[in-house]
Structure formats: C-alpha cells, structure tokens
Amino acid sequence: MIENKRTNDPEGVRRRIIDAAYETFVRRGYLATGMLELRERASVSGGAMAHHFPAKRDLGLAVIRDRVSEAVRQTWIEPLHSCADAPAAIDMIFSNIIDELTCNGAVSGCPLNNMAMEISHHDAEMREGLDAVFEAWHEALSTKFGTDVNQNRARNLNPNGLATLVIAAYSGAMAMAKTRQDVGPLVDCRGELAALFATKYRRAHR
Structure with missing residues (x-):
C-alpha cells in the first residue's frame, strides 16, 4: 500500500524529501547530514531518492x-x-x-x-x-x-x-x-x- 502511494504521488514524495532535508539541514547542518539519514527521515526508497535527487547538492538547491x-x-x-x-x-x-x-x-x-x-x-x-x-x-x-x-x-x-x-x-x-x-x-x-x-x-x- 505504501509503495503504491509513493509511486502514484511523485510530487508528494519529492515534498517529503525536501521537508525532511530542510528540517535536518537547519537543525544539524548541510554538511553533517547524509543522504541515507534523509532517506530514512523521509521514509522513501533509495530508488525514489535517486530519481528526485541524484546528488546531495541537487537536494540542497531544492x-x-x-x-x-x-x-x-x-x-x-x-x-x-x-x-x-x-x-x-x-x-x-x-x-x-x-x-x-x-x-x-x-x-x-x-x-x-x-x-x-x-x-x-x-x-x-x-x-x-x-x-x-x-x-x-x-x-x-x-x-x-x-x-x-x-x-x-x-x-x-x-x-x-x-x-x-x-x-x-x-x-x-x-x-x-x-x-x-x-x-x-x-x-x-x-x-x-x-x-x-x-x-x-x-x-x-x-
């Protein structure tokens, strides 16, 4: 059920990743935050993360x-x-x-x-x-x-x-x-x- 929701709502997945990154970057810092941590915080798969943000700097810019x-x-x-x-x-x-x-x-x-x-x-x-x-x-x-x-x-x-x-x-x-x-x-x-x-x-x- 969760995977179907993610697949059918790519914009929602993107927003979830950005929200998790924003909160973590503000609290802990950009350089101290890893992509694996952000994946876990946003509850997304590695494939979804790579699809929306192939590199950490792409996420930082977003x-x-x-x-x-x-x-x-x-x-x-x-x-x-x-x-x-x-x-x-x-x-x-x-x-x-x-x-x-x-x-x-x-x-x-x-x-x-x-x-x-x-x-x-x-x-x-x-x-x-x-x-x-x-x-x-x-x-x-x-x-x-x-x-x-x-x-x-x-x-x-x-x-x-x-x-x-x-x-x-x-x-x-x-x-x-x-x-x-x-x-x-x-x-x-x-x-x-x-x-x-x-x-x-x-x-x-x-």
Whole structure:
C-alpha cells in the first residue's frame, strides 16, 4: 500500500524529501547530514531518492529554492508588503519570531543564515541561490524604506544601507540567540532598531 502511494504521488514524495532535508539541514547542518539519514527521515526508497535527487547538492538547491526562499518570503517579505510602514512591519516580524521561538523552547537559527555560513565556500551554485534569497529580502526592505521616504513618513534615511543594517542585525542576533538558546539578543535587537527608526521617522509620526 505504501509503495503504491509513493509511486502514484511523485510530487508528494519529492515534498517529503525536501521537508525532511530542510528540517535536518537547519537543525544539524548541510554538511553533517547524509543522504541515507534523509532517506530514512523521509521514509522513501533509495530508488525514489535517486530519481528526485541524484546528488546531495541537487537536494540542497531544492531546499534553498523551495523552502529557504519561501521561509524568507513568508516571514519577512509578505509582512513588509502588508504593513503601513517599515518600522511597523519589522517590529511585528521580530515579535512573531520571538514569540514562536519562546513557544518552541529552542532556537535553530535563521535557515538562510545557517546555510549561507556553512556552504558558501563549498558550492558556487548553492552560493548563488542563497545570494538570490538575500537579494530578494534586501530588495523588499529597501523598497519599503524608499516608499516611506517618498510618502514623507521618514527623513534622512538611506533605504539600501538601512536594509543592509536590518538584515545584518537580525542575522547576528539570531546567531547569538542560537548559541545561547535564548531569545534575549533578538529582544535587544528589536528594541534598538525601534529606537533607531524613531529618529528617522519622528517627523512622520508627530
């Protein structure tokens, strides 16, 4: 029965493999994870694994495209599009992440940052895939800051530079939180970014 289901649902098998890989890569790391372990976690045969992902790097690229990119889109890009201004979106994002990590009782780190730190020197194509995700994230932030300037919500603001600062601050705070297994660095980062934005957006909020 199980084999028939797998055979008749190749897309479901592929998703199961990618989901298992994403979870394991984030928690244990790409380089430390073997294909046999992923086969077992996804409950697929060797033939199914080889059919969908002949090499580990193929699976790594799929995880970047299908899961890491989607995580950044859902966590950061969509809220930036839906909130009134960048500070409101960023504060909400930090609040949601802090609440989720506190509820989980563990910090695995930022999936994008985890993979970037680990594999950027090992594979050029994977590095390019990760860079594309960073670029989309940076573009969303920069565009939102630029819109705030154009609509006179903010002053003395460099959209590109501030977008870089937000990504760097969040990534660093998440790395510290992962090391400590404590959301404190994210709480601190949220507060300091809010204080910075208050100086840039003061005129618009009066």
